[in-house]
Amino acid sequence: MRTLMTATAAWLLTSAVGATPAENNAAMLKLATDRGCMACHTLQPAAPRADGLPPIAPAWRDVSIKYRNDPRAHDTLTRTVLDGSNPAGRHWVGKVSPANMPPQAGTVSADEARRLVNWLLVLVP
Numbered sequence: 635m636r637t638l639m640t641a642t643a644a645w646l647l648t649s650a651v652g653a654t655p656a657e658n659n660a661a662m663l664k665l666a667t668d669r670g671c672m673a674c675h676t677l678q679p680a681a682p683r684a685d686g687l688p689p690i691a692p693a694w695r696d697v698s699i700k701y702r703n704d705p706r707a708h709d710t711l712t713r714t715v716l717d718g719s720n721p722a723g724r725h726w727v728g729k730v731s732p733a734n735m736p737p738q739a740g741t742v743s744a745d746e747a748r749r750l751v752n753w754l755l756v757l758v759p
């Protein structure tokens with residue numbers, strides 16, 4: 635499964651039309667894949683699902699666009715990665731599944747969380 639996901643991620647990466655340098659950063663994509671982020675997230679917005687359901691989690695390209703002018707985004711999103719999303723204050727209501735993002739603190743270190751957030755915030759310059 636992990637191999638399949640890595641292969642899919644690699645395919646997405648090489649086939650992405652007009653991919654930005656950040657999206658071509660294989661080391662960061664590998665870290666995100668190894669830490670399980672890509673089980674729920676995608677880089678590019680996913681095609682509509684055949685069953686009509688929304689994607690599980692926001693595409694990171696969309697996250698990058700949403701927060702690119704928010705100077706506090708590095709800190710708030712790093713906290714969200716470590717602590718999980720706030721069920722009472724969701725930011726993607728109606729756009730993604732009603733599932734919450736579980737805390738990732740046991741999966742990523744604080745430093746990794748910060749590096750992942752730094753990376754995904756510059757996906758779309």
Ligand code: HEC
Pocket residue numbers: 666669670671672673674675690691692697711714715719720723724725726727730731733734735736738741742747750751
């Ligand atoms: C089990 C599924 C799942 C996994 C695994 C997951 N996420 Fe998420 N993530 C979500 C969902 C669902 C949301 C939308 C939460 C909301 O509506 O506020 C989200 C939102 C986010 C956001 C935007 C938060 C906001 O407030 O807008 C960031 C950044 C993020 N995830 C990063 C990560 C990183 C980095 C990892 C891996 C370490 C990861 N996620 C793993 C499900 C997941």
